[in-house]
Amino acid sequence: MTIGQDQHLPVLAIAAGVAAHHGLFRHGEWHLHGPHIIVGHLILASVTAYYLYCFEDALIHIFGRLVVLAVAYFGGLFSSMTIYRLYFHRLSSFQGPKLAAVTKLWHVWHVIDSTNFLFQQKIYEKYGTIVRTVISNQGPNEITLFHPAAFELLDGFGNETTRDVWYDIVRPRTSAIFTRDKLEHKEGRKFWAQGLSSKAMNDYYPRIVSLVKDLSRCIGTFGTNPVDIDQVMSWYSWDVMGEVLFGEDFNLTKSKITHPGIEHRDRALALAGPLGDAIWIALLGFQLLPPVGRVNDWHRMMHFCEDHMMSRLDRGDNGRMDMATYFIEEYKNTAATKTKAARDLHLSGTAVTAVVAGSDTTRAVLIGIWWFLSKFPAHAKKVQAEVDGVNPNDASTLAALPHLNGVINESLRLVPPVMTGGNRITGPNGMLIDNVLIPPGVKVTCPKYVLHRMESMWVQPNDFIPERWYSRPELILDKRAFSPFSTGARYCLGKNMALNALRLVVTILLQDYDVAFAPGYDEETIWRDMRDQVTCQPGAVNCVFQPRGLAK
Numbered sequence: 001m002t003i004g005q006d007q008h009l010p011v012l013a014i015a016a017g018v019a020a021h022h023g024l025f026r027h028g029e030w031h032l033h034g035p036h037i038i039v040g041h042l043i044l045a046s047v048t049a050y051y052l053y054c055f056e057d058a059l060i061h062i063f064g065r066l067v068v069l070a071v072a073y074f075g076g077l078f079s080s081m082t083i084y085r086l087y088f089h090r091l092s093s094f095q096g097p098k099l100a101a102v103t104k105l106w107h108v109w110h111v112i113d114s115t116n117f118l119f120q121q122k123i124y125e126k127y128g129t130i131v132r133t134v135i136s137n138q139g140p141n142e143i144t145l146f147h148p149a150a151f152e153l154l155d156g157f158g159n160e161t162t163r164d165v166w167y168d169i170v171r172p173r174t175s176a177i178f179t180r181d182k183l184e185h186k187e188g189r190k191f192w193a194q195g196l197s198s199k200a201m202n203d204y205y206p207r208i209v210s211l212v213k214d215l216s217r218c219i220g221t222f223g224t225n226p227v228d229i230d231q232v233m234s235w236y237s238w239d240v241m242g243e244v245l246f247g248e249d250f251n252l253t254k255s256k257i258t259h260p261g262i263e264h265r266d267r268a269l270a271l272a273g274p275l276g277d278a279i280w281i282a283l284l285g286f287q288l289l290p291p292v293g294r295v296n297d298w299h300r301m302m303h304f305c306e307d308h309m310m311s312r313l314d315r316g317d318n319g320r321m322d323m324a325t326y327f328i329e330e331y332k333n334t335a336a337t338k339t340k341a342a343r344d345l346h347l348s349g350t351a352v353t354a355v356v357a358g359s360d361t362t363r364a365v366l367i368g369i370w371w372f373l374s375k376f377p378a379h380a381k382k383v384q385a386e387v388d389g390v391n392p393n394d395a396s397t398l399a400a401l402p403h404l405n406g407v408i409n410e411s412l413r414l415v416p417p418v419m420t421g422g423n424r425i426t427g428p429n430g431m432l433i434d435n436v437l438i439p440p441g442v443k444v445t446c447p448k449y450v451l452h453r454m455e456s457m458w459v460q461p462n463d464f465i466p467e468r469w470y471s472r473p474e475l476i477l478d479k480r481a482f483s484p485f486s487t488g489a490r491y492c493l494g495k496n497m498a499l500n501a502l503r504l505v506v507t508i509l510l511q512d513y514d515v516a517f518a519p520g521y522d523e524e525t526i527w528r529d530m531r532d533q534v535t536c537q538p539g540a541v542n543c544v545f546q547p548r549g550l551a552k
């Protein structure tokens, strides 16, 4: 027997697999290194093949032995991972589905149809308050919290957490909002805060009023025909995003043409949705797969955002204030400290963040609002009684209307535009919750969709009761469980703008129209087809808007 035929080689391969797990993959983060891992293993396979070739000249035999060694190596690697994750990991005492502790793919498999919000709900119902549901890329390292204190612990001022690997999704682009570096986030957030400040809002507000009036006219053109709410609200929210972010008029409600950017965004997010908890798969795909299908949509969405920001940089500000003004200021201010390539990538990543955050979130909640108002016309009437005769240009009056704001809050509760996600990593002291210490360096997450519907937090949690937000506070058992805009140091900087835009749409459209479901519309569609794709994608809602002048 030659050395090449040595029966001990498979044992060595198993040992190498175990060693790779304990010496390498158990430590640090690997999600950005997919291609390196593949190349590393190909090199290892080539070296092994050459070694075998020194003792064995028949290629078919070399190939056969390589396969045996590969099976032995991966068998060692994955067995080591499984045993370690199930029995020796520091989170192994937490309850949760056993298979979730073994592989992240278990979670991905269960949410492949983008229903992570429902999956998390089931986990909560089965396992209770603190659940080890799934494992992250470096091991069984994730805790899902279904607890009202969680939002504050994750993001409250002075928190020690950092963002998890998901936030690397726009790499190689960067943005202050996606950065995982706390200082960089704090510094970069200042430019966003200026672009979304009250002063800036005063400038945007009349322009948004004008866009909502365009929306109302657009809806009027449908006459008695059904309005596809998703389509029309996508046009509107895209128009607002264009105006506020780039000072650019996309004119979608006027032209009634869907911008290709919306289609790329939606399809790109549909790809990111089910892979949100195993981001290494998406990153590997973006790096290795040819730009076809949804991978192509992803790249085209990126390029759309980048191109618009770059043309805004070239053309100047059109004399209109916009958020880009501040991003470009940051771009110019960092010229002395960063290379042009780095600044370009940052401006591009900033544009992507702003387009998605600024257009997709308000669209989702508007779809929910029109469903609820069609389903419960008494609430629409109650809002109409408040808004009739009110001047929409007066933002502070709208902000004080109780039922209008109750409808918006209740819709944000039941259809939160960000349903899951917002994953964090515990800091050096871990995280104490209900006297349970979650160790340092663990991924923690708290799904808003579930918290917003927990029986222990809300009376009649699944019912739409806008009054709970003003005249019936006893229906809210724990207000901490409401966090559609997140909280603390990472709360949504667009909250003020989003609320103003929502109030304006509901006010102006209800001043102009009565709303009802379109004849033949199946009311369950919104829930049955709802998807969790970074943002909430409700199922179709078709309504008829009856001009109130005619109805009277």
Ligand code: HEM
Pocket: 177, 189, 192, 196, 354, 357, 358, 359, 361, 362, 365, 416, 417, 418, 421, 422, 423, 483, 484, 485, 486, 489, 490, 491, 492, 493, 494, 495, 497, 498, 499
């Ligand atoms: C109803 C509409 C909206 C909802 C429910 C919403 C919700 C959220 C949530 C949950 C976060 C935290 C995300 C995370 O930590 O990963 C967030 C962050 C953020 N949102 Fe919104 N958002 C809305 C609209 C907007 C709009 C219109 C803008 C304006 C462009 C905006 C800008 C931002 C920014 C800049 C952040 C990052 C804050 C930070 O990390 O410092 N959002 N939003």
